[in-house]
Amino acid sequence: MSTIIPLISxxxxxxxxxxxxxxxxxxxxxxxxxxxxxxxxxxGGGYDQMLLDAFGLNKEVFSAFMQSKPTYPQLEAWLLEQKGGQLDQxxxxxxxxSVLGYNxxxxxxxxxxxxxxxxxxGTLLDAVNLNNLDDWLGFHINVIR
Structure with a gap:
């Protein structure tokens, strides 16, 4: 079975x-x-854990919900439900x-x-763009080559 490299940034x-x-x-x-x-x-422990922590989501509860294979809009609806219907702006x-500022x-x-x-x-410092490059290279190596 083929595996997939996530390409959503x-x-x-x-x-x-x-x-x-x-x-x-x-x-x-x-x-x-x-x-x-x-x-x-x-x-993982990087952006994933930062997100869970920022929105007060328990990793095990989040993982259990994801076992239901929700669509993306269903995940957002669930997250809003966990937060009482409203996000803290x-x-x-x-x-x-913090995501955009992380190097x-x-x-x-x-x-x-x-x-x-x-x-x-010294001009490319942010983790978002560096991670994109890393993902795209992995995709190229594993799929294109």
Whole structure:
């Protein structure tokens, strides 16, 4: 069976405006279906855990809900239900800012850029774009080559 590298960027949001939530939904959905590429955790410690923490979601409860294989809009509806029908706008804005403002370590940045044949001139620092490059390279290696 072929596995899939998630290609939804952490910089993507759905109708609720929560960055990374579409990617987390895709990763866990692929995992539930047994199709997530082994190099990717269904729920990891980076942006995934940051999202759960920012919105007060329990990892086990979230994982249990995802076993029902919800559509993306169903996930957003469930999240709103968990929050009493309304998101804390300040928490949403703070979380989105933390996603966009996060930079990888120098070693991680250098590794991703080198693997992609891109000179590290100090202009590409943010983790969202570096992670995109990493995903796209993995896709190319595993699917295109």
């Amino acid at each position: 952490s910089g993507t949001c759905g109708p609720l405006g929560i960055l990374h939530l579409p990617r987390l939904w895709q990763k866990v959905s692929l995992d539930v279906a047994g199709k997530l590429n082994a190099e990717y955790p269904a729920i 300040a928490a949403l804005e703070a979380f989105n800012a 990888h370590t120098d070693d991680t940045r250098k590794e991703i850029l080198a693997a992609n044949g891109i000179e590290d001139n």
